[in-house]
Amino acid sequence: MPKRRSRGDGGLHWDEKRQRWIATANLGFDPSGRRIVKRGSGKTKTEAKNKLKEVLRDHEDGLAIAPTGYTVKDAVADWLAYGLAGRDPGTVETCMFLSQKHVIPSLGARKLRDLSAEDVDCWLAAKATTLSTRSLQAVHSCLNRAVKRAMARDKVKRNVVELCSVPQGQAGRPSKALTFAQAEAVLKGAEGTSMHAYIVVALLTGARTEELRALTWDHVFLRGKPDAELLQPPHIAVWRSVRRGGDTKTRKSRRTLALPARCVEALWQQFEDQGWERLAADDAWEEHGLVFSSAVGKPLDATNVRRAFRQALKDVDGISADEWTPRELRHSFVSLLSDRGVPLEEISRLVGHSGTAVTEEVYRKQIRPVIQTGAVVMDGIFGAVQQRQ
Numbered sequence: 001m002p003k004r005r006s007r008g009d010g011g012l013h014w015d016e017k018r019q020r021w022i023a024t025a026n027l028g029f030d031p032s033g034r035r036i037v038k039r040g041s042g043k044t045k046t047e048a049k050n051k052l053k054e055v056l057r058d059h060e061d062g063l064a065i066a067p068t069g070y071t072v073k074d075a076v077a078d079w080l081a082y083g084l085a086g087r088d089p090g091t092v093e094t095c096m097f098l099s100q101k102h103v104i105p106s107l108g109a110r111k112l113r114d115l116s117a118e119d120v121d122c123w124l125a126a127k128a129t130t131l132s133t134r135s136l137q138a139v140h141s142c143l144n145r146a147v148k149r150a151m152a153r154d155k156v157k158r159n160v161v162e163l164c165s166v167p168q169g170q171a172g173r174p175s176k177a178l179t180f181a182q183a184e185a186v187l188k189g190a191e192g193t194s195m196h197a198y199i200v201v202a203l204l205t206g207a208r209t210e211e212l213r214a215l216t217w218d219h220v221f222l223r224g225k226p227d228a229e230l231l232q233p234p235h236i237a238v239w240r241s242v243r244r245g246g247d248t249k250t251r252k253s254r255r256t257l258a259l260p261a262r263c264v265e266a267l268w269q270q271f272e273d274q275g276w277e278r279l280a281a282d283d284a285w286e287e288h289g290l291v292f293s294s295a296v297g298k299p300l301d302a303t304n305v306r307r308a309f310r311q312a313l314k315d316v317d318g319i320s321a322d323e324w325t326p327r328e329l330r331h332s333f334v335s336l337l338s339d340r341g342v343p344l345e346e347i348s349r350l351v352g353h354s355g356t357a358v359t360e361e362v363y364r365k366q367i368r369p370v371i372q373t374g375a376v377v378m379d380g381i382f383g384a385v386q387q388r389q
Helices: 045-060 072-082 089-107 117-127 133-152 180-189 196-205 209-213 261-284 302-313 328-339 344-351 356-362 369-388
Strands: 011-015 020-029 035-042 235-238 255-258
Touching: 011 045, 020 045, 035 045, 072 089, 072 133, 089 117, 089 133, 117 133, 180 196, 180 302, 180 328, 196 209, 196 261, 196 302, 196 328, 209 302, 255 344, 328 344, 344 356
Parallel strands: none
Antiparallel strands: 011 020, 020 035, 235 255
């Protein structure tokens, strides 16, 4: 007489509607008290039993059995919905874009359990033909974190994405800097536009775009502090940025910068123009105390600034507006100072870098005279030696 199965051992039956054998396993109860039943199916009894054995093996290993059809898309969707809590809205938006544009269309239909390192390698290699190395690192990170979260919730045994290295991507467009003549043309061409003060301050102080977008009037001192014990010229306090929590990029980025006369003049005009905008907007105005804002006082995002910047440059002779970004005003600041022989240490301090190594690495192409100084000195030394001979 066949031995009766113990409770929880599962069962095997033929499903007439699906025309498949169904193996079932009872895995206890969920937190709400409902029975957890997982099923494996196959065209034969053996195939269905093997599916059942796989489910039981995972259960013994401590894995909460993921639905049979749990895909990479499901894992990514779960990470986007719950794994980015507390992140900066800009970070969330970027992760959603990269996941929906590059991860889900290529790998989303793959069952998470079936995802292999070879799948990820092939995917990255295909993306490397169109994306930069930095973008490849970003999409790899999105998939990696999604699968890591799934593994932490026992949806899969291991994270194969961590086994895959990011290949070299396409070379990005190198940053460039305005020459003195181009800078003068840009400053003149921007006069009368909504971006004039922004361009003047960015080019003449080297502040980051995220620092200027967060700059408030209570951190702007256009008359300086003549009554202070130590005379302070007109200056701005770069103490905030649009980053999460409002902090600057690094601790040394929090700095106070004296304003050139041209900046002072532009900011006075900005203050006056903003007053007229506030009056015109009436009840639609949103007061945030920002120096650079929209026509109704709202904060600007990077896209707003880039669009307005290129609009301001469209009629400047010798400048192709679409080939320049607001961030390159900072590069131009470094280049112009370097051209005038300002030491690397001083440039680093002005732009708020944590050290000269960062300045040299990021702005290597703009730091020309300082790099050439050694050759000039050595020419002088050996020239003097030749004269003595």
